[in-house]
Amino acid sequence: MVDVFDLVIVGAGPAGLEAARSAFAPGRRIAVVDDNPRPGGQIWRHDPTQDPPRAFRSLWDHLDSSGTRFLCSHRLVAFESGPTLVLESPTGTRRIRGERLLFACGARELFLPFPGWTLPGVYGAGGLQALAKGGLPVAGRTVVLAGSGPLLLASAVTLLRHGARVEAIIEQAPTGEVARFLALLPRWPLQTLAALALIRRLIRVPYWRGVWVSGARGRDRLCEVEVTDGRTNRILPCEALGTGYGLVPNIEAPNLLGCKLTGSLHPAVAVDSQGETSLPGIYAAGEVTGIGGVGRARLQGALAGVAAMGETQRIHGLLGRARHANAYVGHLAQHFRLREPVRRLAGPATVVCRCEDAALGPAHGTSPVDPRALRLLTRIGMGHCQGRICLHALAETRPEPFLREWLARPRPPLFPTRLETLAGLGDGTNPVPPT
Amino acid sequence: MSPRSVTVHVNGVPVTLPEGTTVAAAIAGVTGHFRAAPGGAPRGPFCGMGYCGECRVRIDGVIRLACQTPVSPGLLVETGG
Amino acid sequence: MARDLIVVGCGIVGACTALAAQQAGFRTQLVESRFPGAGVSAAGMGHLVVLDGPELALSARSLELWREILERNPRSFEYRQTGTLWVAESGADQAALATRQATLAAAGIASAWLDPRALNLEEPALAPDLAGGLLLPGDGIVYPPKAVHELLTRAVALGATVRCGRRVTALAGDGVVLEGGEHLAGEVVVATGGAGSELLPELPLMARKGHLVITDVSGPSIRHQLVEAGYTQGVHAPSGLSIAMNVQPRPTGQLLIGSSRENGVFDPAVSTEVTAALVRRALRFLPGLGRLPATRIWTGFRPATPDGLPYIGHVPGRGPVWAAFGHEGLGITTAPATAELLVDRILARGSVLDGAPYDPARCLG
Numbered sequence: 043m044v045d046v047f048d049l050v051i052v053g054a055g056p057a058g059l060e061a062a063r064s065a066f067a068p069g070r071r072i073a074v075v076d077d078n079p080r081p082g083g084q085i086w087r088h089d090p091t092q093d094p095p096r097a098f099r100s101l102w103d104h105l106d107s108s109g110t111r112f113l114c115s116h117r118l119v120a121f122e123s124g125p126t127l128v129l130e131s132p133t134g135t136r137r138i139r140g141e142r143l144l145f146a147c148g149a150r151e152l153f154l155p156f157p158g159w160t161l162p163g164v165y166g167a168g169g170l171q172a173l174a175k176g177g178l179p180v181a182g183r184t185v186v187l188a189g190s191g192p193l194l195l196a197s198a199v200t201l202l203r204h205g206a207r208v209e210a211i212i213e214q215a216p217t218g219e220v221a222r223f224l225a226l227l228p229r230w231p232l233q234t235l236a237a238l239a240l241i242r243r244l245i246r247v248p249y250w251r252g253v254w255v256s257g258a259r260g261r262d263r264l265c266e267v268e269v270t271d272g273r274t275n276r277i278l279p280c281e282a283l284g285t286g287y288g289l290v291p292n293i294e295a296p297n298l299l300g301c302k303l304t305g306s307l308h309p310a311v312a313v314d315s316q317g318e319t320s321l322p323g324i325y326a327a328g329e330v331t332g333i334g335g336v337g338r339a340r341l342q343g344a345l346a347g348v349a350a351m352g353e354t355q356r357i358h359g360l361l362g363r364a365r366h367a368n369a370y371v372g373h374l375a376q377h378f379r380l381r382e383p384v385r386r387l388a389g390p391a392t393v394v395c396r397c398e399d400a401a402l403g404p405a406h407g408t409s410p411v412d413p414r415a416l417r418l419l420t421r422i423g424m425g426h427c428q429g430r431i432c433l434h435a436l437a438e439t440r441p442e443p444f445l446r447e448w449l450a451r452p453r454p455p456l457f458p459t460r461l462e463t464l465a466g467l468g469d470g471t472n473p474v475p476p477t
Numbered sequence: 478m479s480p481r482s483v484t485v486h487v488n489g490v491p492v493t494l495p496e497g498t499t500v501a502a503a504i505a506g507v508t509g510h511f512r513a514a515p516g517g518a519p520r521g522p523f524c525g526m527g528y529c530g531e532c533r534v535r536i537d538g539v540i541r542l543a544c545q546t547p548v549s550p551g552l553l554v555e556t557g558g
Numbered sequence: 559m560a561r562d563l564i565v566v567g568c569g570i571v572g573a574c575t576a577l578a579a580q581q582a583g584f585r586t587q588l589v590e591s592r593f594p595g596a597g598v599s600a601a602g603m604g605h606l607v608v609l610d611g612p613e614l615a616l617s618a619r620s621l622e623l624w625r626e627i628l629e630r631n632p633r634s635f636e637y638r639q640t641g642t643l644w645v646a647e648s649g650a651d652q653a654a655l656a657t658r659q660a661t662l663a664a665a666g667i668a669s670a671w672l673d674p675r676a677l678n679l680e681e682p683a684l685a686p687d688l689a690g691g692l693l694l695p696g697d698g699i700v701y702p703p704k705a706v707h708e709l710l711t712r713a714v715a716l717g718a719t720v721r722c723g724r725r726v727t728a729l730a731g732d733g734v735v736l737e738g739g740e741h742l743a744g745e746v747v748v749a750t751g752g753a754g755s756e757l758l759p760e761l762p763l764m765a766r767k768g769h770l771v772i773t774d775v776s777g778p779s780i781r782h783q784l785v786e787a788g789y790t791q792g793v794h795a796p797s798g799l800s801i802a803m804n805v806q807p808r809p810t811g812q813l814l815i816g817s818s819r820e821n822g823v824f825d826p827a828v829s830t831e832v833t834a835a836l837v838r839r840a841l842r843f844l845p846g847l848g849r850l851p852a853t854r855i856w857t858g859f860r861p862a863t864p865d866g867l868p869y870i871g872h873v874p875g876r877g878p879v880w881a882a883f884g885h886e887g888l889g890i891t892t893a894p895a896t897a898e899l900l901v902d903r904i905l906a907r908g909s910v911l912d913g914a915p916y917d918p919a920r921c922l923g
Contacts, residue, residue, distance in 0.1 A: 077527055079547045084526060090480050090497030115545070117527075120830060132541065150528060162509040162521030169525030173544060177498025178505050178522070262519055263509045396523070397530060399516040415593035418600055418703035426530030426774065426853055453828040453855060458530070458774060461815075462848035464855075465838045468831035515810055533774075539849045540774055558775060 043137065044126050047071040047111070049350055050140030052118055052127070052295060055083020056336045057328025058146035059101045060343030062110050065144075065351045072110045073138055075129060077117035077457075083148055084168060085196075085336050089175035092203070097340075113138070118295055120454040120467060125299055128467065135463045142323050142350040145296045145311065146343055149329035151193075151286035152308065153431050154380075154438060155394050156387035157257045163264025163282050170284035171197035174204045181205030186267055186278055188212035188255040189286040191378045192335075195240040197284055198247055208247045209280055212269055214287070215378050216252040223377035230370050232337040254384050258283055272383050287380055289333045290434050296326060298452040305332075307437050309449065315364070316357060317346030325350045333374060338367035385439045395432040397425020413442045423448065426458055485552040500554055501525075501532050501543035511543060511556050534558070560585040562744030563904070564734055566726045566757065567591075569599035570702060570890050571882050572749035573709035574897035579747075580716035582901050587742060588710075588718060589734065591725040591753075595706035598751040598889060601858020603770065603806055603814055604702045605783055606891050607642050608694060610661045611790055612867055612915065613888060618665055619911055620895035621696060627709070627894060628698075634708040636701035638809050643672075643681060643782040644789075645803070645843060646689040651787035655692040662694070669694045683780055685845050692787075699783060699806055702890050729757055731877050745878035745904065752861040754869070754883035758876070761869055761918055763884055765859040767820040769832050774851045775811040783807070786843065789817075801835045803843045813850070815840045817887075819860070828855045862886045863921060870896050870916035871903050880904060881918045 049065050051058045054076035062074050074081065080088040086098040094102070105112075116129040116136065126139045151166045158164065165173060167187050174180045185206045187194045190213060198208045213220060227234050256275065257268040266279045290308040302320035303309035310333075311326040313319055319326050327346035328339035341364045348356040390406035393399055398421040405411050405420075416422060422436075422444075423429035429448055436444040455464070480495040487507040494503055501522045504511060510519040511532050522532035522544050532543040535555040543554070563579050565572045568590035579586045590596070606624055608617045628637050646652040659669050672680055672691045680693065714720060725737040733743040748757050755763040789802040804816040818836045833855055841848055861884050863869060868889075869881035882900050885892055895911060902909035 078545060088497065090495055122830060132546070150524065150526060160514065160518065160520060162511070162519055165522065166524050166526075166529075169523055169529075172525035173499075173501055173522055176525075176544060177494055177502030179502065263521070393514075396514070396520070399514040399518070412593045412596075414596065414600075418595065419707060424854060426533070427528055428854065430528050431524075451826075454830060454833075455852065455855065457528070458851035458853045460849050461771075461773065461837050461841060461852055464771065464852055465834055465841055465848070467834040540851055 045073070045136070045138045047073045047138060047140045049073070049142045049144060050075065050127060050138055051144045051146055053083065053146035053148055053328070053330075054078070054081035054112065054114065055146060055148050055328065055339065056085060057148070057339040057343035058083070058144070059098075059105060060340045061144050061146055061327055061347035061350070063101055063104050064344040064347035066105075066108050066110065067351070070351070073113060073140070074110060075113045075116050075118060075127065075138070077115065079115050081112055081114060084172060087172050087175050090177070117457055119456050119459040119463060121299055122467065128463065130459055130463050135466055142325065144325040144327060144346055144350055145301075145319075145330055146326070146328045147292040147295055147330050149289035149291050149333055150430065152288050152290050152434055152438070153285065154287050154384055154387060154435055155392050156255065157389060157392050158259055158264075159285070160393050160396055161258055161260050161264045162262065163260060164258050165282065165284050167197045167284035167286035168193050169286070170282060171200045174201055174206070180282065183207065183281045184209050184279065185282045185284065186210055186212065186255070186280045187284045188267070188269075189288070190214045190380065191286075191288045191374070192237065192240070193286060193289070194284075195244060199240055199243045201284075202243065202247070206282075209278055210248045210250055211244070212253050212255060213249065213251045214254040214381055214384050219377045220251050223373070226373060230337065230367070233335060233370060236336075254387075255283065255285060256387055287384065288378060289329060291330045291332065293330060293449070294430070294452070294456050296324070296330065297449055298454065298456060299324065301326065303449065308434055308445075315361060316349035317342060318349065332368070332371045334367060334371040335374070338364075338370055341367050380438065388439065394435060395420070395422040395425060397427050398422065410441045413444045413447050416442075417444075428457075483548045483550050485548050485550075485554060487554045488556055494548060496548070498548055499544055500534070500536060500546040500548055500552065503548055504534065504543055504554060504556055508556055512558055562587070563747065564589060564742050564744045565747045565749055566734060567597070567748065567750035567753070567883070568594040568706070568710065568720065568722070569597050569749065569751050570595070570706050570709070570893040571751070571885065571896055572747075573706050573713060574893040575747055575749055575882055575900060576713040576718045577709055577716070578897035578901045580713055580718050582905060586713065586718040587744070588713070588720045589724050589726055589736065589742070590720065590722045593722050594710050594720070595703045597753065598858065598861060599702045599706050601768070601770070601856065602702050602887065602890055603804070603816060604700045604705065604890050605642070605806060606698045606700060607783070608662065608667055608697060609790065609888070610658045613892065614661070614665060615911055616892045616895050616916070617888065618667060619898070620892045623894035623898060631708065635705045636809055637698060639696070639698040640807060641693055641695040641782045642697035643784050644692040644694070644787050645677070645684065645784055646691060646787045648689055652689045655690070655787050659692055667694070667696070681780060681782065681784065683844050683846055684784070685843055688843070693782065697783065700890065705890065726757065729876065729879055745880070747880045747882055747900065749882040751883050751885075751889070752859050754861060754881065758873055758879075758881060760922055761873070761881060761884070762864055762921055764821065764862050765824065766862045766886065767818070767823045767857055767859055768816065768887070769818045769828065769836055769855060769857050771815040771833060771837060771852050771855050772808070773813045773815065774853055776813050776847065776850055779811070780805065780807040780813065780844075784843065786839075799832065801839050803839045805840055805844065812853070813847070815852075826857050826859075828857055860886045865921070867916055868892065868896060869918040869921070870899050871913055871918055874919050874922060
């Protein structure tokens, strides 16, 4: 059975929730799908010890009483024709279809492998923030945050709030770039306010620029990290490291459906000024269209929500603001661009693919290899995360088009999927005779 | 308001924590070793957002992601697989 | 003086042929258009299996040769002697397996019949309503990409040379022409798997698409490669789609689930319908696995000849040109015996196997 809606939104973060609000009208059937247990996405992730963020609360108050259908803990795993979305939840499988479809599936962190990054105690920077919100005990623990971009600061604030001792924030971008980022930030008032709020709370936390973590050590779990500026090293004892080098869009689902992508290194979904993808009736908004933060995501969501409903008279007021917000994408990328040394932290024996425990081995540092040959021999990218981590790392660290080749021929399932769900796939358009 | 408490079992050890927290939080109170990598090394949660798979454990006998699973009374969690 | 042999195609058959040829004293050059094992070899399960039909002689001899190969460094093949457990769903299956057991026994291959109780003890994850199973303990599994790599390494250690990323565009009277016009002189073995008919269009070949699903590490451990008894009937079905349960326990504890065969489908995309059908069939035999996550699905194309037997031998009317392709889904198993038979034929010497059933001349008009 397939439940049919006027609009199906994939992702209940800022873009998806704004889209749901802007698309709402009495009698309209709207569904929002998200694989997290609660709406909010990553930035507004539920934290039982804190009051929800104001922006989320006002959106949620509106949506909660609107009749919008929220399917949380439901993960999109495959498409059937239509497209019908095949969703898996802990208790079963469900099918839904929308007259219009809107991808607001957000972004994930970019990780660059370094010796020791597989030790328990090493997390993503946003990952550690999310885990702490979910109750991972961090009170009294010594934490280091390292990598690049504003997310390090946001994560530090959450960790402080949960009682962690944040030893240092380690930013690979040099001081000059960070200063230039801040100098032009007032062009985006919302982002400026957010930055000031973070900085105010981090007054006592050392913020080192132009340095990076080159190794993590410990026996069965992390006990120290090595920090370097490329010339001198220093050891920082710590119990947890949160590391991340910015964000990359979650393009897997729209890519499987056939939406065109844009950008070369870590592609995003290509959309027109109203958020429509290359496929008619299919929209995308927020980080999946480019990394620009929560302010841009909300605007894009609001715009795509009304555009998807065909309410063109409401679009014009939003277009200019969305264009301005889009300029922030380039601002962020320019000043936190990765420096060469952080791409060369992994050695031949450093695990690149965490799922398959695979290192580059003899292929490390050699002239380009055939991506498929290396994948077959090492199983890089063949495990649980389906290359979501290592293929993006390889895009930064190797000349071969690992990621491009994989994205060029996407295949289901989008995530590991229970066999019983696979057994139920197919919509009868190409029936298989009983055996 | 203080959330209700929930008790789950991690490798046979009872763990009590507030409603709304995750199985990953429950496990972390007992062990940092969520699963074994193919080469045998211990692994713990990493991405925190449900895609890396490093926190996958058996919950009531089924492989699930600890970071995406809220605690509920009586869950039986096994790690190290 | 050593004879020059050019092996076109470096999959499992090309690598085994180069190894056998070097051992026989040839000076072997391998030419591969992409990278070793890129074609049919990469997509398969890597099941080393003795079949009782027309492939009995070839597969049985090949398993003897595999055992010799695997005496050294079996880990580099990711080899495991899982055996094959042929599972009977019905009384008719049971009768067919009894015949198979007798045929194999006559060929000197031991197998054991398991009644439903013994089957349940051997593989508790199997459904309780099955009629029994036939266990062939000598079968096993390898990881094909690594197997190709290791065999190639051995051939190179004996003096074979390999050129990757070079396409052979034509056969010349006394060798081959490479893309760009370079000419290599020598006797030629065409071992290009599914691309065999590009160089030898007179030998009919069709592609049979297959789907495979790999799971996360499974809870209930499965010890043997499990194949339903009816598998061999589906294998040579002339048209349409056939599905049969074929489940392999990988050394990691993951399960590799097959299998499907489709004729006349050339799109490599994963079909949700075919995937669903093959998973349903697997769950009929392994009903407790429904909640096990599947990690990945892929497809491949088996190169099939009209009678289901590979082309191994001289290609009439072509000068010193030899064929070694068309192994359908059995190439990993039969590559070593293919190589042995082919080298014996090139040297015009006696061989363990009768080569007549595989002679390419049988399929020329």
